[in-house]
Amino acid sequence: MSKKYRFETLCLHSCNNSDLFGDSTAPPLHRTSAFIFKNTKHAADLFALKKSGNIYSRINSPTQQILEEKLASLEGGAAALAFSSGTAAIHYTIINICSTGDEIIAAKNLYGGTYTMFDGILPQFGITVKFVNQNDPNNFEKAITSETRGIYIEAIGNPSLDFTDIEAVAGIARKHNLPLIVDATFASPYLLQSIEYGADIVLHSLSKWIGGHGTAIGGAVIDAGKFNWKDPKFTLYNKPDPSYHDVRYGHDFKEQDCPAFSIRMRLVPLRNLGACISPDNAWIFLQGLETLSIRMERHCQNAFETAKYLKKHHSVKWVRYPGLKDDPSYPIASRYLKKGSGGMVVFGIKGGEKAGARFIDNLKLFSHAANVGDAKSLAIHPATSTHAQLSPKQRKEGGVGDDLVRLSIGIEHIDDIIKDIKQALEKI
Numbered sequence: 175m176s177k178k179y180r181f182e183t184l185c186l187h188s189c190n191n192s193d194l195f196g197d198s199t200a201p202p203l204h205r206t207s208a209f210i211f212k213n214t215k216h217a218a219d220l221f222a223l224k225k226s227g228n229i230y231s232r233i234n235s236p237t238q239q240i241l242e243e244k245l246a247s248l249e250g251g252a253a254a255l256a257f258s259s260g261t262a263a264i265h266y267t268i269i270n271i272c273s274t275g276d277e278i279i280a281a282k283n284l285y286g287g288t289y290t291m292f293d294g295i296l297p298q299f300g301i302t303v304k305f306v307n308q309n310d311p312n313n314f315e316k317a318i319t320s321e322t323r324g325i326y327i328e329a330i331g332n333p334s335l336d337f338t339d340i341e342a343v344a345g346i347a348r349k350h351n352l353p354l355i356v357d358a359t360f361a362s363p364y365l366l367q368s369i370e371y372g373a374d375i376v377l378h379s380l381s382k383w384i385g386g387h388g389t390a391i392g393g394a395v396i397d398a399g400k401f402n403w404k405d406p407k408f409t410l411y412n413k414p415d416p417s418y419h420d421v422r423y424g425h426d427f428k429e430q431d432c433p434a435f436s437i438r439m440r441l442v443p444l445r446n447l448g449a450c451i452s453p454d455n456a457w458i459f460l461q462g463l464e465t466l467s468i469r470m471e472r473h474c475q476n477a478f479e480t481a482k483y484l485k486k487h488h489s490v491k492w493v494r495y496p497g498l499k500d501d502p503s504y505p506i507a508s509r510y511l512k513k514g515s516g517g518m519v520v521f522g523i524k525g526g527e528k529a530g531a532r533f534i535d536n537l538k539l540f541s542h543a544a545n546v547g548d549a550k551s552l553a554i555h556p557a558t559s560t561h562a563q564l565s566p567k568q569r570k571e572g573g574v575g576d577d578l579v580r581l582s583i584g585i586e587h588i589d590d591i592i593k594d595i596k597q598a599l600e601k602i
């Protein structure tokens with residue numbers, strides 16, 4: 175189906191012909207914990223992976239499966255898995271590749287929660303993350319050692335909005351047989367299909383534009399299915415796993431049925447650590463996907479207009495939006511983002527952090543909230559909220575200045591968005 179239809183159509187129709195829909199036009203919500211086996215042989219075959227099917231909703235459910243098939247088709251991947259949050263998707267991705275002693279090289283401009291996971295939590299389990307400035311792709315190569323097991327970037331950084339040159343980093347990753355992991359949350363699959371540019375694993379916080387209405391938390395991992403996990407440095411794929419019938423994930427499955435990374439992800443982290451998506455949330459994200467294209471169009475138009483407005487305002491010191499021709503990210507971002515430059519705008523006000531705080535407090539239409547990608551416009555001051563756990567040096571290096579105000583531009587009428595920003599700026 176992926177090849178036959180355009181993106182907008184796939185958002186609505188990919189997976190529609192599958193048995194998973196029965197005769198309903200909308201995706202059925204399977205609100206069940208477990209599934210009935212036909213007999214004990216059937217149960218044993220499912221557990222032994224001799225047959226595919228549903229066992230228990232921590233591992234899979236039909237509603238989740240529709241969401242996963244749809245996401246894989248929209249990203250051009252071989253398989254996808256959904257999780258209880260974007261954070262869980264990121265954590266499970268790392269531990270599905272690394273064990274104690276292994277290293278990841280990551281960009282410096284990551285979402286604060288990811289930075290904290292990488293800098294403060296993974297080291298507790300013997301996994302080291304080295305952070306490099308993503309604006310020069312050579313920095314990733316310089317940091318590679320014999321312990322490196324992957325490269326991690328955000329396509330559009332939160333909140334710096336720096337765009338990382340995915341193709342250039344993918345070339346380096348390929349040269350060293352390392353998987354390139356791209357968190358593409360800020361682009362959404364509508365604006366960017368990272369696998370086309372060499373990503374091996376694509377991550378999304380579904381909680382943002384894919385859900386689109388600020389009503390559920392979820393995450394997803396899309397597997398391009400092309401990576402060579404047979405390289406002996408990936409011990410988790412080459413040594414027998416005593417926790418699952420001594421399976422060797424890099425060797426014992428037909429890649430065309432399910433790629434090694436995805437099958438291990440479902441059988442090990444998801445099955446045993448349990449951050450599964452609820453069927454209700456999977457259903458909410460399926461609803462979101464149906465309108466992703468038209469929402470993204472409006473998010474992008476409104477964000478572009480907002481950025482242009484702020485750029486001209488006498489109280490505004492600086493503005494970042496990848497779609498502005500003089501933005502530092504424009505030369506790279508414009509090569510990748512053909513349909514729009516995203517729904518986020520960040521800026522600093524003359525008068526710095528205090529003026530920014532007053533601006534946020536003066537907003538009436540915008541909600542002051544720790545989220546992005548909602549249909550409604552949102553504002554926040556990352557240095558004292560989403561990125562407060564980083565040190566001032568880490569924030570500076572990640573592009574999170576103390577004066578940075580982050581706007582997630584919604585799909586309201588642009589006149590009302592500008593009017594609200596105007597009145598809030600006038601009051602400071």
Ligand SMILES: Cc1ncc(COP(=O)(O)O)c(C=O)c1O
Pocket residue numbers: 259260261262285287288328332357359360378379380381391392393
């Ligand atoms: C770029 C990015 N990735 C991942 C996450 C984490 O996703 P979740 O909030 O669904 O756990 C966030 C959250 O803000 C984010 O902005």
